[in-house]
Amino acid sequence: MKKFSSIGDVEDPEALVNLALEQKFNPYKWDQLGKNKTLGLLFFNPSLRTRMSTQKAAFNLGMNVMVMNLNSDGWTLEFEDGSIMNSTSQEHIREAAAVVSQYCDIIGVRTFPTFKSREDDYAEKVLNGFIEHASVPVISLESATRHPLQSLADMMTIKEHKAKKKPKVVLSWVPHPKALPQAVANSFVEWAKEAEFDLVIANPQGFELEASITKGVQVVCDQEEAFKDADFIYAKNWSSFDDYGKIGENLDDWMITPERMALTNQGKFMHCLPVRRNVVVHDKVIDSENSLVIKQAENRVYAAQAVLLKMLKDEN
Ligand code: CP
Numbered sequence: 001m002k003k004f005s006s007i008g009d010v011e012d013p014e015a016l017v018n019l020a021l022e023q024k025f026n027p028y029k030w031d032q033l034g035k036n037k038t039l040g041l042l043f044f045n046p047s048l049r050t051r052m053s054t055q056k057a058a059f060n061l062g063m064n065v066m067v068m069n070l071n072s073d074g075w076t077l078e079f080e081d082g083s084i085m086n087s088t089s090q091e092h093i094r095e096a097a098a099v100v101s102q103y104c105d106i107i108g109v110r111t112f113p114t115f116k117s118r119e120d121d122y123a124e125k126v127l128n129g130f131i132e133h134a135s136v137p138v139i140s141l142e143s144a145t146r147h148p149l150q151s152l153a154d155m156m157t158i159k160e161h162k163a164k165k166k167p168k169v170v171l172s173w174v175p176h177p178k179a180l181p182q183a184v185a186n187s188f189v190e191w192a193k194e195a196e197f198d199l200v201i202a203n204p205q206g207f208e209l210e211a212s213i214t215k216g217v218q219v220v221c222d223q224e225e226a227f228k229d230a231d232f233i234y235a236k237n238w239s240s241f242d243d244y245g246k247i248g249e250n251l252d253d254w255m256i257t258p259e260r261m262a263l264t265n266q267g268k269f270m271h272c273l274p275v276r277r278n279v280v281v282h283d284k285v286i287d288s289e290n291s292l293v294i295k296q297a298e299n300r301v302y303a304a305q306a307v308l309l310k311m312l313k314d315e316n
Helices: 013-025 049-060 093-103 118-123 125-133 148-161 183-194 223-227 293-312
Strands: 038-043 064-069 106-110 138-140 168-173 198-202 218-220 232-236 268-270
Touching: 013 148, 013 183, 013 293, 038 049, 038 093, 049 064, 049 148, 049 293, 093 106, 093 125, 106 125, 106 293, 118 125, 125 138, 138 148, 138 293, 148 183, 148 232, 148 268, 148 293, 168 183, 168 223, 183 198, 183 232, 198 223, 268 293
Parallel strands: 038 064, 038 106, 106 138, 168 198, 168 232, 198 218, 232 268
Antiparallel strands: none
16 A cells, blocks of 8 residues: 555445454554654644654664654744755655655655645645655545545444444534634545445535545434434534535534434434534543444554555555
8 A cells, every 4th residue: 555545545444444443453463564654643733643653663663763743843844846846845745755755755744724724735745745755654644625634533433333334424513612624524424335334424505525425325414313323423523525624603502412303213413523522422422331442443454554564564
């Protein structure tokens, strides 16, 4: 595997979920494979789970890890070819990615959308710049439009907790005071479609995800209707795709409450974290026995480990 930027890079997603679950049950089986290999983790944005779980995954495989916060500690990068760099940019992605490739055997990049231009964000200039100009495999640690490591961990978690072959899984928009990316939701839909769940997306009008991603999925604007008989509720806020970056106003009744969860089939609650309590989800839901949020975070280690393993073994 030369890159892991979306489900499109994965030959057999179900096999990758199974490989990740195998890592969970035998985490040190390949603890010599990464000896003398280095993982470089480059963060343009904050992280708790991705940063720590990916390091832990690398340690389980015997790798060394270097972590850099590029925005605060690195030079300001230029991504446009042919640009005259006489303003704020100090280093071109062509040199930066090539140089990091001299020090690292695999590179991970976290880069959020800027919300200045939907076209630029969806072109994934930063992640694709690294993929194009690095000479080693590149992993998305969440990019402007997708978060595949999160989705892989989420698919593991649903597989572990589902009681029927085809569970009803609801991806529900939830309130949030700041503009958040569509990345987690986009990825979740792509992976859940592949897993052939009974997938329903619930979002307020104006918060539809990109049409090519949701093609073939039932989308409803009534959260109560969507929750009926659901086995899993995956809560996530995203800002508007159509009115790009716009946040929802006066939509507090989309918060996940015990009353809404009571409509489900004793549904499990999921969220990628971090989460704003009593804005996104009521304390009683996230603290309930049916909350899987910590298990999802645990699975982030083994999701990353499966991807690193495939890259170290140079498998598709
Ligand atoms: N879910 C997730 O990616 O968490 P972090 O932003 O803390 O890495």
